[in-house]
Amino acid sequence: MAIRYPNGKKHTYPARLNQSEKPLKDTTFSNRGMTLEEDINTTNSYYLNRGIAVIHKKPVPIQIVRVDYPVRSAAVIKEAYFRQASTTDYNGVYKGKYIDFEAKETKIASSFPLKNFHEHQISHMKQVESHGGIAFVIIRFSQLDELFFLPFQVLYTFWCRMIEGGRKSIAKKELISCGTPLKLGLSPRIPYLDAVESIYF
Numbered sequence: 001m002a003i004r005y006p007n008g009k010k011h012t013y014p015a016r017l018n019q020s021e022k023p024l025k026d027t028t029f030s031n032r033g034m035t036l037e038e039d040i041n042t043t044n045s046y047y048l049n050r051g052i053a054v055i056h057k058k059p060v061p062i063q064i065v066r067v068d069y070p071v072r073s074a075a076v077i078k079e080a081y082f083r084q085a086s087t088t089d090y091n092g093v094y095k096g097k098y099i100d101f102e103a104k105e106t107k108i109a110s111s112f113p114l115k116n117f118h119e120h121q122i123s124h125m126k127q128v129e130s131h132g133g134i135a136f137v138i139i140r141f142s143q144l145d146e147l148f149f150l151p152f153q154v155l156y157t158f159w160c161r162m163i164e165g166g167r168k169s170i171a172k173k174e175l176i177s178c179g180t181p182l183k184l185g186l187s188p189r190i191p192y193l194d195a196v197e198s199i200y201f
Contacts, residue, residue, distance in 0.1 A: 036105050036140045039189045040090065046188040053193060055092030055099055087124040088135075094193060095201065098133035100125060101192075105140040111169040112139050114162050122159055125152045134200050138182070138192055139175065148179035149195035 037057070047053040068076045088102040102125070104116045117137075125135035135152035158170050180195040 036103050036138070036142075037089075039184070040103055040138070040192075043188040043190045043192065044090070044092075047193065053092060053094040053099070055090055055094065057090055058088070088121055094134075094196060097200070098128065098131075099196070100128045100133055101136045101138060103138045103140070105142050107142050108169075109141060109143050109172070111171045112141075112175065113169045114159060115168065117155075117159070122156065126156065129153070134196060136196070138190070139170075139179070141172070145184060147182035147184065147190060148175045149182055149192055149199075150175065150179040151199060154178045 041057060044053075044055045044057070047055060070076060088100050090103070091098070091100045093099065102117070102121060104112070106112050106116065128135040129152055137150050137152070137155055139148045139150060140146070155170075158167075158174070162168050180199070182190055182192060182195065185191060
């Protein structure tokens with residue numbers, strides 16, 4: 001299926017591994033092969049089912065252009081466009097406060113590239129905070145399954161440093177110093193609301 005952005009550019013998907021290539025073996029007991037998105041979705045279900053918070057992944061705004069009907073009971077989307085640039089991954093409500101956040105992963109072990117964020121996402125989170133909401137990011141270093149909670153205001157400091165000609169990434173030691181580490185668990189999977197509670201409440 002071809003999905004295009006509003007400017008007509010095709011959306012590209014990550015290349016699949018060749019048969020000769022093998023994925024990195026999962027060396028941690030906690031990960032069990034789950035992606036960051038799956039972990040957060042599982043966490044959000046835990047929070048929802050226990051009446052703790054209502055937080056969901058935002059749907060991607062897609063305009064369907066061409067659909068094939070191989071049989072009457074099955075429609076296959078062949079071409080679609082992103083109607084607009086997406087903002088952040090998740091939003092919802094916790095203790096009467098609007099929550100809005102982005103989740104990102106990197107395979108780089110020593111730093112997190114700021115190019116993983118888009119300018120419109122930074123602008124969106126800045127607007128959220130200007131209206132009294134809570135904005136933050138969850139960053140995962142996939143090789144070692146290290147997770148960090150970073151408030152938007154801290155992320156914005158690093159973003160401004162890059163815009164002013166400084167470093168284009170956040171060093172791991174900076175995340176350790178300025179962020180809050182998150183430990184993978186079972187219930188909830190990623191207890192990010194613990195960080196929200198300690199920082200904002």
